[in-house]
Every structure is written in structure tokens, then in C-alpha cells.
Amino acid sequence: MITSRNECLAKVLSIPVLFLLFCTSVSAEIICEIPLTDREPDRILESPQSGEYWVVMRANGLLRLSEDENGNWSTEEYVIIPIYDATGPDANGLLYLSFADYGQSGVYVFDCATHQIVDTVTLGTDYPMRGLTLSNDETKLYVLGWDWPRVGELNGGWVETTVHRDSGIVWEIDTDTKEVTDQAPVSALPETIHYTSCDTLLVYSEEVHYRFDISPDTAVAMIDVLQIEPRLGRITQIETLFGGMYYENDFIEWSPEDSQIAMFASLLDWTWQGDERYISGVWVIDSETNEVVDTLRILDEREVETYVEHGVVSETSPGIVYITTQNDVLKVDKQSGAVIEDIDCGHGIITKFICETPDGLLIVTAHEYEQGVESGKILIIDPTE
Numbered sequence: 001m002i003t004s005r006n007e008c009l010a011k012v013l014s015i016p017v018l019f020l021l022f023c024t025s026v027s028a029e030i031i032c033e034i035p036l037t038d039r040e041p042d043r044i045l046e047s048p049q050s051g052e053y054w055v056v057m058r059a060n061g062l063l064r065l066s067e068d069e070n071g072n073w074s075t076e077e078y079v080i081i082p083i084y085d086a087t088g089p090d091a092n093g094l095l096y097l098s099f100a101d102y103g104q105s106g107v108y109v110f111d112c113a114t115h116q117i118v119d120t121v122t123l124g125t126d127y128p129m130r131g132l133t134l135s136n137d138e139t140k141l142y143v144l145g146w147d148w149p150r151v152g153e154l155n156g157g158w159v160e161t162t163v164h165r166d167s168g169i170v171w172e173i174d175t176d177t178k179e180v181t182d183q184a185p186v187s188a189l190p191e192t193i194h195y196t197s198c199d200t201l202l203v204y205s206e207e208v209h210y211r212f213d214i215s216p217d218t219a220v221a222m223i224d225v226l227q228i229e230p231r232l233g234r235i236t237q238i239e240t241l242f243g244g245m246y247y248e249n250d251f252i253e254w255s256p257e258d259s260q261i262a263m264f265a266s267l268l269d270w271t272w273q274g275d276e277r278y279i280s281g282v283w284v285i286d287s288e289t290n291e292v293v294d295t296l297r298i299l300d301e302r303e304v305e306t307y308v309e310h311g312v313v314s315e316t317s318p319g320i321v322y323i324t325t326q327n328d329v330l331k332v333d334k335q336s337g338a339v340i341e342d343i344d345c346g347h348g349i350i351t352k353f354i355c356e357t358p359d360g361l362l363i364v365t366a367h368e369y370e371q372g373v374e375s376g377k378i379l380i381i382d383p384t385e
Contacts (some may be wrong), residue, residue, distance in 0.1 A: 028341060
């Protein structure tokens with residue numbers, strides 16, 4: 001079943017919409033900045049080894065980030081060109097990296113202990129690879145790709161996808177044998193994927209209305225809900241916000257006890273702000289009912305919607321969620337949606353992914369633009385200083 005635009009609008013309007021307003025940072029402190037020249041750090045994955053993290057640098061590989069016993073941070077780069085995203089590590093300390101390189105596409109298997117690629121799963125020729133996720137029991141890996149020949153025509157650098165709406169692919173891979181065990185179509189141009197506690201998959205796709213006449217009435221994205229058993233297949237779809245950017249609209253666990261997943265949504269065009277179909281913020285999805293049950297709209301000090309990149313629900317400060325929004329990190333009350341603090345990360349900084357260390361520090365990846373040159377930066381933030 002496909003949730004229609006009118007049905008989606010009615011559902012969004014019938015659920016609470018919390019408006020998050022910025023305030024001034026008064027206590028948090030950036031305790032470490034690590035510049036990364038000509039690098040764009042993105043997703044952060046926690047290693048089985050204490051104090052160690054792996055950072056995805058799209059088109060460059062992996063960055064090992066570690067903290068010693070004295071609280072000093074260091075990095076070490078492992079060039080694996082070109083990867084797009086990663087998931088894990090699993091119980092065996094393995095990371096799974098999606099890649100497309102010189103006529104081959106697939107997944108590299110990277111051992112966090114030996115710092116080497118220990119296996120490769122090939123998934124065909126020239127598929128642009130995207131997000132990936134492990135099943136909760138880690139026996140299966142699910143990988144997203146674009147079926148390029150079916151997407152449509154390239155016109156002036158833009159992709160026309162109105163003809164083949166289900167030209168995305170999700171592969172199921174056995175993590176023991178490294179063999180493909182199933183695959184299914186998903187909406188065009190899939191980006192991110194999440195395995196839920198209900199043993200279903202959520203897939204965000206840029207989808208079908210990516211045209212030259214992009215407007216609130218045509219630029220629709222989709223969340224596909226897929227069953228795992230007996231075969232991979234679509235259960236339903238949810239119309240959602242069109243991000244139009246790489247790594248947009250990622251998922252995290254929001255309230256595991258309630259089977260709720262959060263998707264972070266960014267507004268593509270400022271002229272759309274205020275349109276109830278295009279809430280820029282946090283979309284909370286009930287993975288049992290496959291419906292959007294709550295939204296948190298992010299507003300700046302001018303009460304204008306702003307970009308939302310990623311977030312993490314704090315495990316050291318119960319009831320707190322940290323959300324990256326352009327050059328800020330917001331400390332938000334998870335229940336009320338009130339912004340407790342705005343942590344300013346500096347001018348020209350675009351904050352991306354965020355994670356929390358066991359002792360409550362925040363690790364934030366950021367892209368930095370200065371005089372037309374793009375580089376990266378990793379920020380270590382103490383939110384309690």
C-alpha cells in the first residue's frame with residue numbers, strides 16, 4: 001500500500017508538531033579540534049576496542065580515531081578508494097563498506113583488529129552503492145544500490161527518474177558465506193537503510209519526482225518499508241521530505257522500548273518552509289504500525305526552519321538528544337522537544353554526524369568551507385563543561 005500525499009498530509013497534521021527554538025550556548029566546550037585537509041569525514045562507528053572509532057571519509061576511505069588514557073585524541077588514515085558508507089562493527093569486529101570502483105560494485109569487509117580488508121563481496125558492474133545495515137542478529141547484511149541502466153537519462157547532470165520508479169535495489173548478504181541470498185526493488189535513488197526491532201527494513205529514497213520543476217508539489221521522497229520473511233518485499237510506503245543531498249535523511253533508534261525510529265529530515269528549498277508536508281526536523285516512525293507518529297520541527301532564532309543532519313540519543317544523560325544542524329549541535333529535551341542549549345561549532349562549519357562516547361563526550365564530524373576550499377574537521381565536545 002502507498003500512503004498518498006493527502007493521507008500523508010492528514011497524518012502529519014493530526015500528530016503533534018514540536019517547534020524547537022535555538023538558545024545560546026553557555027556551558028558546553030569544544031575540547032579538541034582535528035583538521036582534515038582535503039577530507040570530508042562523515043559517519044562515525046564505535047569500535048569494539050575501548051576509545052577507538054572509525055570515521056567514513058567518502059571517496060578516501062576510513063579514519064581511525066582514538067583516545068589514549070590521558071584523554072589525548074589521534075587519527076590514522078586507511079586509504080580505501082572509493083567507499084560510500086559503512087556499518088558495524090559486528091561481534092567479530094568487522095566493518096562492512098559499500099564501494100563502486102572501476103567497473104565493480106559491492107562491499108569490502110574490514111577487520112578492525114588487523115586494519116585490513118579481509119573479504120570482498122561483488123554485487124555487479126557499475127552500480128552506485130549507498131547505505132547498508134546489519135540485521136539485529138548480524139547474520140544478514142542489507143546493501144542499497146542504484147540500478148543505473150534503469151534510472152533514466154542524464155540531462156545536464158540531473159537524473160530523470162519519472163519512468164522507472166522502482167529502480168533502486170536492496171541486496172541481502174549472508175555474513176557467514178558472503179553470498180547474496182535475496183534481493184528486491186526499492187524506490188529510485190535509495191540513500192539510507194535501517195533494520196528495525198520488528199525485523200523489517202526502512203529505506204529512504206530520493207525517489208520519483210526528481211525533476212527540473214522541483215517544487216513542493218513534485219519533489220516527493222519515499223520511505224519504503226520492507227519485510228524480510230519469507231522473501232524481501234515492500235509492505236508499504238510513506239511519503240516524506242525530499243532532501244536532495246548525499247547522506248540526507250538518516251535513521252537512528254529513537255525509543256527502542258516503543259519500537260520507534262527517528263529519521264532526520266532536511267529542507268531542500270527555503271521557500272518551502274512552513275509547508276506541513278515538508279517538516280524539516282525529526283520524523284518519528286512507529287515500526288510496528290509503519291506510521292509517522294510524531295515530528296520535531298527545528299527553527300532557528302528567526303523562527304525559520306533549518307537543516308537537520310543527524311542526531312544521537314544520549315545514554316549518559318537520560319532524556320537528552322543531540323542534533324547536528326549546519327554549524328551547530330543542539331542539546332534537546334527528548335520528551336518536550338525544547339532546546340536546552342545551542343553549541344556553536346564555528347563559522348563556515350557544516351556539522352554532519354555525531355556520536356556519544358561512554359563517558360558522555362560528543363564526537364562530531366564536520367565539513368569546512370573557506371575561500372572555496374572544502375576540508376574536514378572532527379570536533380570533540382564536552383557538553384557538560
